Amino acid sequence: SKTPECTELSKSEMREVDLGSGRALLIKEHGEFSAMGHKCPHYGAPLVKGVLSKGHVRCPWHGACFNIATGDIEDFPGLDSLPTFQVRVEKDKVIIRANKDLPSFLSSNVSAGPAGLVCAETLRQEGFTDRIVMCTMDRHPPYDRPKLSKSLESTAEQLRLRSMDFLQDHDIELLTEKEAVAIDVKTRSVTFEDGLRMEYRKLFIATGSKPRPMNYKGKDVRNVFHLRTPEDANSVARLANNKNAVIVGTSFVGMEVAAALTDKAHSVSVIGIETVPFKKALGEKVGKAIMKVGTHSGEIKLFRTRSTYLKEVVLKSGKVLRADVCVIGAGSVPATGFLKQSGIHMDSKGFITVNKMMQTNADGVFAGGDMVIFPFPPRNNKKVNIPHWQMAHVHGRVAALSMMGRATEIKTVPYFWSAMFGKTIRYAGYGDGFDDVIIQGDLDELRFVAFYTRSEEVVAVASMNYDPIVSRVAEVLGSGKTIKKRDVE
Numbered sequence: 001s002k003t004p005e006c007t008e009l010s011k012s013e014m015r016e017v018d019l020g021s022g023r024a025l026l027i028k029e030h031g032e033f034s035a036m037g038h039k040c041p042h043y044g045a046p047l048v049k050g051v052l053s054k055g056h057v058r059c060p061w062h063g064a065c066f067n068i069a070t071g072d073i074e075d076f077p078g079l080d081s082l083p084t085f086q087v088r089v090e091k092d093k094v095i096i097r098a099n100k101d102l103p104s105f106l107s108s109n110v111s112a113g114p115a116g117l118v119c120a121e122t123l124r125q126e127g128f129t130d131r132i133v134m135c136t137m138d139r140h141p142p143y144d145r146p147k148l149s150k151s152l153e154s155t156a157e158q159l160r161l162r163s164m165d166f167l168q169d170h171d172i173e174l175l176t177e178k179e180a181v182a183i184d185v186k187t188r189s190v191t192f193e194d195g196l197r198m199e200y201r202k203l204f205i206a207t208g209s210k211p212r213p214m215n216y217k218g219k220d221v222r223n224v225f226h227l228r229t230p231e232d233a234n235s236v237a238r239l240a241n242n243k244n245a246v247i248v249g250t251s252f253v254g255m256e257v258a259a260a261l262t263d264k265a266h267s268v269s270v271i272g273i274e275t276v277p278f279k280k281a282l283g284e285k286v287g288k289a290i291m292k293v294g295t296h297s298g299e300i301k302l303f304r305t306r307s308t309y310l311k312e313v314v315l316k317s318g319k320v321l322r323a324d325v326c327v328i329g330a331g332s333v334p335a336t337g338f339l340k341q342s343g344i345h346m347d348s349k350g351f352i353t354v355n356k357m358m359q360t361n362a363d364g365v366f367a368g369g370d371m372v373i374f375p376f377p378p379r380n381n382k383k384v385n386i387p388h389w390q391m392a393h394v395h396g397r398v399a400a401l402s403m404m405g406r407a408t409e410i411k412t413v414p415y416f417w418s419a420m421f422g423k424t425i426r427y428a429g430y431g432d433g434f435d436d437v438i439i440q441g442d443l444d445e446l447r448f449v450a451f452y453t454r455s456e457e458v459v460a461v462a463s464m465n466y467d468p469i470v471s472r473v474a475e476v477l478g479s480g481k482t483i484k485k486r487d488v489e
């Protein structure tokens with residue numbers, strides 16, 4: 001074994017070690033040794049570069065957390081927990097005992113996907129034995145939606161979060177292309193577009209969001225996309241090849257697509273109402289720094305089409321942009337229209353309101369993910385909407401435990417990421433209403449960390465090329481501590 005001498009490691013340290021047939025992460029915390037898988041099951045980040053603190057390791061890339069004793073995933077994103085290995089110390093040597101066929105990841109324990117999938121999987125992991133039916137209007141089983149705008153050519157198969165075999169093995173029924181059109185909480189039933197009616201004892205609604213409706217003519221053209229499915233992304237990549245692409249909206253999705261197309265398309269034009277993308281989320285300085293695609297500020301007047309194809313986008317200013325393909329990334333709204341008559345309580349914007357256990361006002365009905373507002377402890381339980389991939393996982397898990405009468409509260413730090421031009425911006429916390437930004441590092445070089453403060457407190461952090469600072473801050477915020485502005489300054 002090539003493991004180190006036990007005194008080689010400081011009191012709290014992680015080290016990747018070669019076991020011959022694979023690698024493991026050897027951890028020493030407060031003098032105690034443990035070992036587990038070395039790669040994050042989400043996108044494979046080397047956990048040795050993450051943050052070790054209080055019995056868990058937080059991934060440097062998107063903040064997933066793993067218990068060092070059990071390998072269990074304690075915060076998301078990601079589907080799987082990690083394998084753990086026996087460790088003992090003999091004559092100052094650390095001995096790690098692992099199977100020769102070292103598994104890279106271990107399925108089950110607490111696994112995840114978007115809200116609905118995590119809910120279903122958590123129910124099974126926690127011993128729920130009744131029928132579980134997962135219904136989606138998508139054509140495909142749950143897939144990695146964030147990759148749609150970053151890797152346009154990925155197929156549904158490549159993006160799939162779980163195989164059909166996995167779902168079958170765990171007795172999770174999946175009905176695809178099943179659009180729910182009504183829910184009756186009195187008879188406890190869901191009606192689908194094709195007329196099917198299903199009764200439930202417990203219901204979890206996680207229908208996510210849909211593109212914000214926009215006011216323009218020519219909606220039924222065939223080369224305009226909203227990027228909701230792998231087919232949308234694949235079509236955009238194909239149609240943009242050496243052609244002119246127009247992106248409407250400077251949202252993260254819009255800008256990610258623009259970045260992904262710059263190498264492929266003849267031209268990429270971005271149209272935004274804001275002059276600086278992400279100004280509201282990240283502040284003007286950071287927004288400007290990461291804006292590598294020039295944007296046309298303005299609003300669309302009309303889409304000029306020939307038969308069923310968009311040809312030109314005309315702005316209110318009179319400017320005309322040739323468009324062989326157009327992607328609309330102008331934000332989203334909750335996909336809750338079908339619940340209007342259901343009696344399930346929603347706010348004026350259509351977000352379902354839930355309590356800290358993800359329960360709605362209707363008996364046996366739970367909701368989570370992009371389409372809810374939920375009480376957020378760091379803001380005195382004010383109800384907020386946090387439409388992140390990671391948060392949807394958390395909601396799914398909390399809802400499942402509530403459904404089983406094992407109420408648990410949300411304990412997480414919101415974590416978001418976006419990738420453009422091969423670089424990733426990471427973000428943790430909840431920066432809504434920040435009043436100042438403290439930046440360290442070099443914005444021009446895109447190597448920086450930005451602390452978002454509200455009054456005297458750091459409420460969020462963003463970084464590029466500065467790992468693992470965002471996970472480190474998430475770790476501090478997650479432990480319930482506050483970071484003061486003066487600490488950062």
Ligand SMILES: Cc1cc2nc3c(=O)[nH]c(=O)nc-3n(C[C@H](O)[C@H](O)[C@H](O)COP(=O)(O)OP(=O)(O)OC[C@H]3O[C@@H](n4cnc5c(N)ncnc54)[C@H](O)[C@@H]3O)c2cc1C
Nearest residue numbers: 114115136137138146179180207208369370387388389392
């Ligand atoms: C292109 C793109 C890129 C993104 N990139 C990132 C990123 O980099 N990082 C990040 O943190 N977040 C990102 N997001 C946001 C992230 O994908 C969402 O926060 C997350 O998917 C929300 O999960 P959810 O389970 O609430 O809903 P969704 O993932 O939206 O899932 C909703 C499900 O409900 C189904 N559904 C909707 N209405 C009905 C109905 N009436 N009947 C039946 N089924 C229905 C849908 O078909 C879908 O299967 C991105 C989103 C998009 C679109």
Ligand code: FES
Nearest residue numbers: 040042043059062
């Ligand atoms: S790679 Fe670890 S959380 Fe994404």
